[in-house]
Amino acid sequence: MKTIYPDTNTIERKWYVVDAEGKTLGKVATNVAQVLRGKHRPYFTPDREIGDFVIVVNADKVDLTGRKADQKMYYRHSGYLGGMKSFNFRDMLKRNPVYPVEHAVKGMLPKNRLGRKIFKNMKVYAGPKHPHAAQKPEELEI
Numbered sequence: 001m002k003t004i005y006p007d008t009n010t011i012e013r014k015w016y017v018v019d020a021e022g023k024t025l026g027k028v029a030t031n032v033a034q035v036l037r038g039k040h041r042p043y044f045t046p047d048r049e050i051g052d053f054v055i056v057v058n059a060d061k062v063d064l065t066g067r068k069a070d071q072k073m074y075y076r077h078s079g080y081l082g083g084m085k086s087f088n089f090r091d092m093l094k095r096n097p098v099y100p101v102e103h104a105v106k107g108m109l110p111k112n113r114l115g116r117k118i119f120k121n122m123k124v125y126a127g128p129k130h131p132h133a134a135q136k137p138e139e140l141e142i
Contacts, residue, residue, distance in 0.1 A: 006043050006050050015137035017130070020101065021058035022111045023142055024065060029104035031142045032056060036118050037109065049114060053121045055137055060097035060126040064089060074103065097126040 016035060020028045038044050038051035064072065072089045092099055101124050109115040123132065 004043050006045055008049050011050050013050075015132065015134070015135040016052055016054065016140035017055045017132075017137040018140045018142060019058055019128075020056055021061040021128075022063060025062045025100060025104055027142055028056070028062060028101065029108055032101075032122060033105050033108035035140065036105070036121055047114070049117055049121075051118060051121060053135070053137075054123070055130050055132055056098075056101055056122065056124045056139070057128050058126075058129055059124050060093055061100045062101060074099070097125040098106060098140060 008116050018028060032039055032054050035050045035054055038049075041050060044050065057113060069089045074087045074089075076085045076087075077083050078085075089097065089100060102122075105122060106115075106119055109118055123130065
């Protein structure tokens with residue numbers, strides 16, 4: 001029996017759409033990262049880009065459990081002394097509503113060239129509309 005080693009060019013890749021409204025941020029991020037990486041396929045290969053494309057809509061309506069909406073912090077640094085800025089989850093949703101989902105998924109992908117390439121296969125939108133209807137995305141249940 002011969003081992004199947006998938007080639008990136010021959011794999012048929014699908015498009016999925018995820019509605020994040022009312023869902024927990026961590027559950028959305030783990031499921032999206034798994035599909036992006038290709039771990040849902042029976043022939044998963046860790047060094048190949050064999051995952052599917054994912055569209056996340058209603059990213060501004062994602063939830064957190066407990067008091068994390070006030071306690072979870074996001075940090076930025078300008079590079080200058082005293083240039084650290086911190087924002088809690090609620091403030092970040094007002095500033096950039098897609099950032100928490102992008103940040104959570106990016107943290108679950110590999111920290112190398114492959115991870116950066118895989119991250120580009122995810123599109124996140126704050127509202128319910130997206131411009132990818134031509135790809136005929138399937139609904140991904142979480």
